[in-house]
Amino acid sequence: MDLTSADFDGDGDVDLVAGVYNLYEYRKGRLYFFENDGKGNFSLRRYPSTK
Numbered sequence: 001m002d003l004t005s006a007d008f009d010g011d012g013d014v015d016l017v018a019g020v021y022n023l024y025e026y027r028k029g030r031l032y033f034f035e036n037d038g039k040g041n042f043s044l045r046r047y048p049s050t051k
C-alpha cells in the first residue's frame with residue numbers, strides 16, 4: 001500500500017490518497033481518497049480501479 005497527501009480537490013485542506021495493489025491480480029487494485037473536511041476529519045471516497 002502506498003499513502004500520499006496533498007490537496008487533491010483544491011479546497012485548501014490536505015487530503016490523503018491510499019493506493020492498494022495486488023501483485024498477482026493487478027485488476028483488484030484500489031485507490032482510496034480521504035477528503036479532509038477542514039477540521040481534521042477524513043471522509044472516505046473510494047475509487048475502483050477501471051483499467
Ligand SMILES: [Ca+2]
Binds near residue numbers: 008011036
Ligand atoms: Ca482538499
